[in-house]
Amino acid sequence: MTLDAMDWVWKHSRTSGNPRTVLLAVADAVTGPEAEARMGTAEFMRRLNVARSTARAAVDAALDSGELAEVEPAKGSRATLYRIPGAVDYVRATGPKSGPLTRSAPGPESGPLAATGPESGLSIGPESGPLSQTPETLYGAEFEPPRGPESGPHHSPIDGMNEGVRERGRDMVAVVPDFARPVVDPITAAGYHPAWTLTPAEWFMVDALMKRSGPDMLAAAAVQAAQRARNGVSHARYFLRTWQALPPAPAEGTTPPTGPGSNVVPFPAAAGRPGRAAQAAGFYADLLAEEQ
Numbered sequence: 001m002t003l004d005a006m007d008w009v010w011k012h013s014r015t016s017g018n019p020r021t022v023l024l025a026v027a028d029a030v031t032g033p034e035a036e037a038r039m040g041t042a043e044f045m046r047r048l049n050v051a052r053s054t055a056r057a058a059v060d061a062a063l064d065s066g067e068l069a070e071v072e073p074a075k076g077s078r079a080t081l082y083r084i085p086g087a088v089d090y091v092r093a094t095g096p097k098s099g100p101l102t103r104s105a106p107g108p109e110s111g112p113l114a115a116t117g118p119e120s121g122l123s124i125g126p127e128s129g130p131l132s133q134t135p136e137t138l139y140g141a142e143f144e145p146p147r148g149p150e151s152g153p154h155h156s157p158i159d160g161m162n163e164g165v166r167e168r169g170r171d172m173v174a175v176v177p178d179f180a181r182p183v184v185d186p187i188t189a190a191g192y193h194p195a196w197t198l199t200p201a202e203w204f205m206v207d208a209l210m211k212r213s214g215p216d217m218l219a220a221a222a223v224q225a226a227q228r229a230r231n232g233v234s235h236a237r238y239f240l241r242t243w244q245a246l247p248p249a250p251a252e253g254t255t256p257p258t259g260p261g262s263n264v265v266p267f268p269a270a271a272g273r274p275g276r277a278a279q280a281a282g283f284y285a286d287l288l289a290e291e292q
């Protein structure tokens with residue numbers, strides 16, 4: 001029943017971003033043809049990997065779309081009972097209806113055709129392969145799966161990772177791209193957990209700043225900024241202004257000055273002429289010599 005409900009969401013739901021993930025979370029918990037499951041806010045937060053307010057907004061958006069319905073409100077220790085109306089008694093297409101197997105033309109390079117049938121463990125058509133191996137089943141995927149020609153052109157991974165609720169324009173799934181892990185991981189290891197729901201433009205800015213100043217400098221500056229913040233840091237956008245003020249990384253081979261007093265820059269007067277105190281002392285010494 002779970003696979004049937006999830007198949008309906010993937011093929012017929014018009015939602016996107018967090019509301020779509022909410023529907024998938026409910027579908028994953030469905031156990032009967034009535035397409036109903038109980039789920040609380042904490043479970044939605046875990047499934048979406050977002051804050052409480054973002055999870056509630058995503059559930060509200062899914063309810064507003066009409067593709068999710070609340071059957072029973074939460075009461076005591078019992079979570080809210082939700083239903084996916086479109087998936088009630090829905091059965092996904094299987095067997096011959098899933099589409100013919102595309103066979104390659106025979107020849108010396110084509111090789112033998114993979115065995116199919118009940119004993120081979122392989123299915124054919126769009127349903128082939130374990131469900132867990134398809135991009136559609138990864139709740140934290142960095143891109144949205146293609147949905148056909150009517151869905152418009154496919155975006156790049158960095159565009160799809162933060163789509164969120166388009167009509168609200170602010171609820172997004174926190175997916176950290178691989179290139180940013182050298183900065184994000186040290187901040188997390190230091191005990192700071194801001195929300196990383198940055199827009200694609202902001203992720204491009206982070207990438208540029210990493211190339212200019214280096215990930216170590218960005219991570220160290222973020223930890224220092226978080227330590228100084230009186231009310232804590234709830235969102236990673238707080239670090240962007242700090243990172244923009246950082247200098248470029250030193251050129252390769254540059255070493256810090258060494259030796260005593262290496263961190264003191266001498267005034268120009270010390271290079272070739274005495275300072276004012278030395279000039280005054282010399283003046284008084286000349287007067288004493290004349291009096292004698």
